[in-house]
Amino acid sequence: MARPIVSSAAMHVARPPLAAQASRSPSWDGRFTVLILFLPPALLLFTLFVVLPIGEAAWYSGFNWNGFGKPTNWIGFDNYRFVLETRAFWLALRNNGLIIAVSLCVQLPLALTLALMLAERFRGAVALRMLFFMPYILAEIATGLIFSFVYDGDYGLVASIWRSFGAEPPHLLASTDTAMLAVLIVIVWKYFGFHMMLFIAALQSIDKSLIEAARIDGATRLQGLRHIVVPLLYPTIRLSVFFAIVGSLQLFDLVMPLTRGGPADSSNTMVSFLYNNGISRMRVGYGSAIGVILFVICVTFAFTYKRWFMRDE
Amino acid sequence: MSNAETTPRPFDPAVLFKAVFLAIVAIFVLVPLFATLLGGFKSLGELRVNPFGLPHHWEWQNYADILFSGRYWQLLRNSLIISTLTVTLTLLVASMAAFTFAHVRFYGSSMLLSYLTLGLLFPAATAVLPLFIRVRDLGLLDTYFGVALPQVAFSLAMSVLLLRCFFKDIPYELLEAALVDGCSYVKFFRYVTLPLSRPILATVGTITFVNSWNAYLLPLVMLNTDALYPWPLGIMVYQGEYSSEWHLILAFITLTILPTIILFLLAQKHIVAGLTSGAVKG
Numbered sequence: 001m002a003r004p005i006v007s008s009a010a011m012h013v014a015r016p017p018l019a020a021q022a023s024r025s026p027s028w029d030g031r032f033t034v035l036i037l038f039l040p041p042a043l044l045l046f047t048l049f050v051v052l053p054i055g056e057a058a059w060y061s062g063f064n065w066n067g068f069g070k071p072t073n074w075i076g077f078d079n080y081r082f083v084l085e086t087r088a089f090w091l092a093l094r095n096n097g098l099i100i101a102v103s104l105c106v107q108l109p110l111a112l113t114l115a116l117m118l119a120e121r122f123r124g125a126v127a128l129r130m131l132f133f134m135p136y137i138l139a140e141i142a143t144g145l146i147f148s149f150v151y152d153g154d155y156g157l158v159a160s161i162w163r164s165f166g167a168e169p170p171h172l173l174a175s176t177d178t179a180m181l182a183v184l185i186v187i188v189w190k191y192f193g194f195h196m197m198l199f200i201a202a203l204q205s206i207d208k209s210l211i212e213a214a215r216i217d218g219a220t221r222l223q224g225l226r227h228i229v230v231p232l233l234y235p236t237i238r239l240s241v242f243f244a245i246v247g248s249l250q251l252f253d254l255v256m257p258l259t260r261g262g263p264a265d266s267s268n269t270m271v272s273f274l275y276n277n278g279i280s281r282m283r284v285g286y287g288s289a290i291g292v293i294l295f296v297i298c299v300t301f302a303f304t305y306k307r308w309f310m311r312d313e
Numbered sequence: 314m315s316n317a318e319t320t321p322r323p324f325d326p327a328v329l330f331k332a333v334f335l336a337i338v339a340i341f342v343l344v345p346l347f348a349t350l351l352g353g354f355k356s357l358g359e360l361r362v363n364p365f366g367l368p369h370h371w372e373w374q375n376y377a378d379i380l381f382s383g384r385y386w387q388l389l390r391n392s393l394i395i396s397t398l399t400v401t402l403t404l405l406v407a408s409m410a411a412f413t414f415a416h417v418r419f420y421g422s423s424m425l426l427s428y429l430t431l432g433l434l435f436p437a438a439t440a441v442l443p444l445f446i447r448v449r450d451l452g453l454l455d456t457y458f459g460v461a462l463p464q465v466a467f468s469l470a471m472s473v474l475l476l477r478c479f480f481k482d483i484p485y486e487l488l489e490a491a492l493v494d495g496c497s498y499v500k501f502f503r504y505v506t507l508p509l510s511r512p513i514l515a516t517v518g519t520i521t522f523v524n525s526w527n528a529y530l531l532p533l534v535m536l537n538t539d540a541l542y543p544w545p546l547g548i549m550v551y552q553g554e555y556s557s558e559w560h561l562i563l564a565f566i567t568l569t570i571l572p573t574i575i576l577f578l579l580a581q582k583h584i585v586a587g588l589t590s591g592a593v594k595g
Binding site: 030031033034035037038039041042043045046048049050051052053054056057060067110113114117118128130131132133134135137138139140141142145146147149150152154155156157159160189193194197198201221246249250252253256257270271274275278279284287288291292294295298299302303 | 327331334335338339341342343344345346348349352357360361362363364365405406407409410412413417419425428429431432434435436437438439440441442443444445446447462463465466467469470473492497498499502523526527529530534545548549552557559562563566569570573574577581584585588589
């Protein structure tokens with residue numbers, strides 16, 4: 001090497017931004033090469049397959065179009081009107097609301113409780129963490145199929161429990177009264193471990209001396225939890241809530257193997273509604289309108305939430 | 314926690330409560346999994362009367378039939394091809410972009426980065442119909458690339474963020490020294506940044522792989538030929554064909570989630586690290 005690795009004191013103290021030295025630095029050419037070689041693939045793929053399709057969804061939603069040829073039959077906002085006039089859409093929206101409610105009121109408290117128990121070191125803690133995290137790793141499709149067996153009215157686990165009480169087993173997934181409830185239970189089973197892991201990661205970064213100091217000052221275990229640990233977890237809790245809601249709004253894969261949104265649309269989510277009505281019948285305009293409504297809900301929620309609850313992060 | 318106890322611990326109701334609670338949750342998680350695994354070893358008749366317990370007679374044939382059918386391996390092969398394509402392209406494209414955002418200052422850098430990270434907020438379902446039309450017009454319908462390219466695009470936002478975060482920690486002095494010595498940015502990226510970043514590349518790669526391996530909606534829309542189906546699509550078709558022959562379906566499910574579980578056990582460190590750091594920094 002012609003020179004040793006540069007470590008002049010001046011460079012350590014103040015890093016001149018590369019832009020400032022661009023004119024005198026011999027590296028400008030290299031920088032240019034990187035810019036025209038390294039960025040375009042990512043930007044191109046992202047624009048072509050994420051951003052443009054979302055813009056196109058807005059455009060297509062104005063047409064009555066089956067996806068073949070060019071869209072010509074402009075019908076303005078009619079697709080939106082058709083969507084909003086469909087009872088099944090409101091059912092799907094209600095179901096997404098239910099999923100959010102269960103995620104926030106059942107899943108997150110469960111995850112938090114488990115995280116508080118498993119963040120401490122004891123024999124088996126790590127194994128239990130991994131066990132609880134396992135459902136999250138499984139594909140939604142596999143999870144859904146496993147539970148369609150669990151719920152099966154002839155061969156399933158629930159049926160067998162019912163029979164052991166001498167009752168005629170119900171077909172939970174085939175009844176409009178119970179299908180959605182059954183789906184909600186699967187959602188908790190699948191996702192609580194993910195949130196538990198988030199909480200455990202956050203708990204492990206908490207300074208233990210804070211809690212010990214409180215204990216020495218006479219705080220009970222519960223008081224320590226209530227007034228120190230949980231407040232320190234607030235950023236993670238807010239994040240968890242964010243993930244839970246965004247994930248709930250987009251739930252699809254789990255519903256398909258369980259119920260396909262049925263019976264009688266009783267367990268549709270917005271995305272399964274989009275799939276059943278837009279994609280499988282190639283009603284591009286109508287489906288795009290559903291997609292745009294979903295987009296508006298997700299993005300509005302995300303920005304509002306970030307603004308209100310995650311300002312400091 | 315006091316470890317230096319010499320006297321036997323007094324009975325603590327809190328500990329008992331905790332143990333019971335954890336046991337209940339563990340049972341809640343485990344029962345469906347074990348029932349699936351064991352169900353594949355039963356005959357249909359036995360499954361009906363004994364869905365919980367150990368099989369009275371182990372039907373290895375259920376599993377053997379699937380393992381000796383070409384179908385199972387074809388599904389795994391398709392999944393493997395699509396996931397490998399997705400991971401390779403994601404790592405390549407995302408690391409190049411992340412490197413640029415981390416080490417090259419240029420006008421509009423932060424704007425372009427925020428543009429990419431907007432991808433975290435967009436619901437994929439909104440894009441799926443226009444995406445189908447774009448992929449069709451590109452002639453990529455019913456090809457592995459038709460599935461992989463959109464998957465890469467959708468995984469870019471998170472990957473670029475995670476990688477950039479890591480790349481920024483590589484000392485700036487190292488790059489300066491290299492540049493002064495006549496090393497180019499590209500060479501620095503290739504011979505310094507990438508080798509130094511193996512842990513984060515493994516993490517991002519694993520997460521991308523799991524997502525792609527489990528994906529359903531995009532392959533469902535982009536693929537029409539059974540022969541190209543990845544396993545989530547294939548298993549749905551299988552379930553449709555064998556509608557209530559649950560013993561076969563359960564064996565098939567077990568065999569398809571097995572690779573996932575093995576991968577998880579091998580790479581759990583990377584998976585957990587990726588999810589939690591992605592969550593905290595994303």
